Amino acid sequence: MTAGKVTHGEDGLLARLRERVMALGPRLVEVARFLKEHPELGHQEYEAQHMLCSILEENGFAVVRGVAGLPTSFRAEYPPRGGGRPRIAFLAEYDALPGIGHGCGHNLIAAMSLGAALGLRDEVAEGTVVVLGTPAEETTGGKIAMSEAGVFDDLDAALLAHPGGRTSVGGSSLASHAVEIEFFGRAAHAAAAPEKGINALDAMLLTFQAVHALRPRLDPSVRLPGIILDGGTAPNVVPDYTRARFSLRAADARYLEEVVVPAVRDCARGATQATGCRMEWHFYEPLFLDMRENPVLARLFASELRRLGHQVEELPRSVRAGSTDVGNASYRVPTVQPSVAIGDPAPPGHTREFAEATMSEPALRAMLDACVALAVTGAQLLHDPGLVQEAWEAWRREMEEN
Secondary structure (H helix, E strand, C coil): CCCCCCCCCCCHHHHHHHHHHHHHHHHHHHHHHHHHHCCCCCCCCHHHHHHHHHHHHHCCCEEEECHHHCCCCEEEEECCCCCCCCEEEEEECCCCECCCECCCCHHHHHHHHHHHHHHHHHHCCCCEEEEEECCCCCCCCHHHHHHHCCCCCCCCEEECCEEECCCEEEEECCEEEEEEEEEECECCECCCCHHHCECHHHHHHHHHHHHHHHHHHCCCCCECCEEEEECCCCCCECCCEEEEEEEEEECCHHHHHHHHHHHHHHHHHHHHHHHCCEEEEEECCCCECCCCECHHHHHHHHHHHHHCCCCCEEEEEEEECCCCCHHHHHCCCCEECCEEECCCCCCCCCCHHHHHHCCCHHHHHHHHHHHHHHHHHHHHHHHCHHHHHHHHHHHHHHHHHC
16 A cells, blocks of 8 residues: 655655655554454444554553543553643544444544554654544544543644545534433323323424424524434324434534524424423433634645645535534644545445445555645644644634634
8 A cells, every 4th residue: 555646745754754654554454444344333442442552552652541431532642751742632533333334434534543643753852642532423422521521621733534525624514412302291092082182292293393494594504303213102092202303403503502402492392382291301412513623734734635646625614514523622622624535436424335435445545645644734733833823823713703
């Protein structure tokens, strides 16, 4: 496996890091393949954690497993006895999707962050290279718990690259809050005495209709998909219990929490008044914040990937692809999560076909090139304090303006 040809000339830094990453190539492919062939769901990624931590320890990193109360998370640092600033972190994701496996390419994300950190290790002078193992991105969002525990607060940059159908920087993600709604009514014979019942299914159907009616008056970025998990037991019994889940999403976390969530709650409350049911409401996943990609880090990564021969799109923030707990990290520290194409075209994400494509020749070449670009970006930050300051200034502007 070879990295892409450098078309704009190599300086000493790019040449050194490219050589190191290429030497690591067979091991990184082995990591990506092992994770693909041994998929583990969120909070169950013990084999992935063991493999990644073992490799980091073999290469002189000090590793702490189980940070922020998450058993399958980890934090690795080089130099092992503690380094100074800046602290540059590479974020590793490694959870799989149920029934699909690594249909989001987290096996490649883990290998890319590992390779970037190992390649960058020998460039450390005053700073620190960090690898954060962040479990359960697909479910409860490990980075959310880690963010709330302050894991990102001593960092100066957080970097990872995501495999996908395009090579790009910029864009954003949708803030997401997942809610479960339950209605409690009273059972009765649906034919002999329906008037003695209180129909919980009616309340749920009214809620869905009301939520649908919300769409025209909400921001176009809003998404309100929902499913009914319990809708009754038999058609001749008035349903006394129903349960549904909604994935509420919007471009801005503040708008989501202040406008969208209260509006959906009001829809459910209105259904209780119409039917006489009792309603219970709770969030079954934490709040995923919208992504605030740092333009300085994005510029550095894109520049290096272009030097490796890739065409890199620069997306406006209005382009949003799903939701991710990387958004929560981006509220704490300058963060970048570019996308790297693994095929032309690549299969759709979250499919078995995408999982298979992660081990294709184009995907593995993209993985190694992304390792190099991530490592060079980190090295530039370690070598130039002015770039770190510029990234923080851009982060502060973003947080103040939005």
